[in-house]
Amino acid sequence: MMLEDALRILLASTRPGGWEYVGVDEDLVGRVLAEGLTPSADIPRMHTCAKDGYLVRADDTWPGEALISSECGPGEIVKSLEPREAVVAYSGCLVEDDLAALVPVEEVVVSRGRVAITRRPRALENIIPRGSGARAGDAVLPRGHMVTPLDVELIEMLGRRFVRVYRRPRVAMISVGSEISLEAPGRTTRYVTVKHIVRALGGEAVNMGTVEDSPSAIASVITDSMASADIVVTLGGTGPSAHDVTYLAAESLGPSEIFRGIDVAEAARSCGAVVRGKPLLMLPGPRAPALNGATILLAPVIMASAGSTEGPYRIVHAKLSRRIHMPRRGIVWVRLREDAADPVHPDYYGISPSTADGYLIEGPGDLVGDVKVHVPRFL
The missing domain is CATH 3.90.105 (Molybdopterin biosynthesis moea protein, domain 2)
Known part of the structure; x- marks a missing residue:
């Protein structure tokens, strides 16, 4: 699929x-x-001095000298300025006069209560304009x-x-495999990795423990998980052998939708279904395929369930450091170095994805030159 x-x-x-x-x-x-x-x-609600200096009126009377009339500290207000008047102002001083300008301390000479200004300042120079951050009523952070x-x-x-x-979506996680159900109940490498992806994307991971390679046993845990979770994830039991029966367990639950395998190498054994109106994702057991399946299938589902409109990754444009031949559509993890994308050597069970900054989904064929790198939110 x-x-x-x-x-x-x-x-x-x-x-x-x-x-x-x-x-x-x-x-x-x-x-x-x-x-x-x-x-x-408005943010800021008034013009705001961005540094220490002298407030003057930006008019055609400069260069020249101004009489220092007063001082304005952070949060205090200067309502208006007269020609050839100067106010000692500190960062955070508020200003109502639209023609005010702040001349920095290092640019002036002060003597006997007067300040000499050698150029004509611009209106609102060194001042953060009222409403430049946001206007009243404008959306600052969207839903x-x-x-x-x-x-x-x-x-x-x-x-x-x-x-x-x-509300954080509850993601029930079930580790599948007779080889682990007795050795490491409730905690496997595959579970730890995906759990932290769930948390990083705004979900709440719920450990449902381990279950043996039995369709009825797996189906029973999935059914129990559906009662309290928004998303159910199984880890393991999606391979081609007779012992890999997670898909059969999902099929026995009468899903309204179901698929087995996707067209992405190193994640092709990922499966999915909709059971009782909720998404069920069946990810492979080995670390690299499980990570790939979680990245391209689970991450979008978690963020959508969390209410996010922003997606699980951002796109960075880069240039591949070397040519790659893709015999089929697949994932290539890459390290980003300035504007270059350096492919990470595939490692089915090992640590290689942990050294990457993002991934490509490309192929089949030769891959060279400019590429779009998906940078996941959880990295």
Whole structure:
């Protein structure tokens, strides 16, 4: 099946699961806004001095000298300026006069209460104009935006103590395999990797433990998981052998949609279904295929369920450092070095994806020259 068709099936069953209020001083980073945030007043609300210096009126009386009339500190206000008047101003001083200009300390000579200015300053020079950050009523952070560390201070500037965010989607994770169900119950390498991807994309990972290679046992855990989770993920049991029965377990649940395998090498054993109106993703067990399946299938589903409108990756344009032959459509992980993309050597069970900055989905054929690198949010 084409990757694009698989995503359409999964995303059609995915939607945000309600919202809640979260305090700005709480765990807000990584949450997705369920409301657009707009300022009630211009930001900044007045012209604001960007550095220390002398406020003067930007008119045609310069160069010349001005009489120092007063001083203005951070948060204090200068309403208007007269010709040849100067006000000692510090960074953060507020100004109402649209013709005000700030001449930096290092450009003037001060003597006996007067300041000498050797050039004509421009209106609002070295001053942050009123409303240059945002205008009252304009959307600053839109609904569907995932909050970053830099956004938190901005939200506080808007005067908000609480904001409405979408509830984190609960992602139930089931590790499949008789070889691990007794040896490492509840914790496998594949589980740890995907769990942190879920968290990085705004989801809440719920460990449902390990289950043996039995269609009835797997189906039972999937059914239990569906009761409380928004998304269910199985890890393992998607290969071609008689012991790989995760797909059969999903099929026995009477899904409304189901697919087996996608047209992307190193993730081709990923499967998916819609069961009881919820997405079920079946990822391979080995680390590299599991990571690839989580990147191209699970990540978009989590972010859509979290309410995000921004997508699970950003695009960076780069040039491949060497030619690659792709016998079929596949994923190539790359390191970014300035404007170059250096392919990472494939490593089915090893650490190679951890050394990459992004990936390509290309092929079949020769790949050379300019490429679009997908940089996942979880890297």
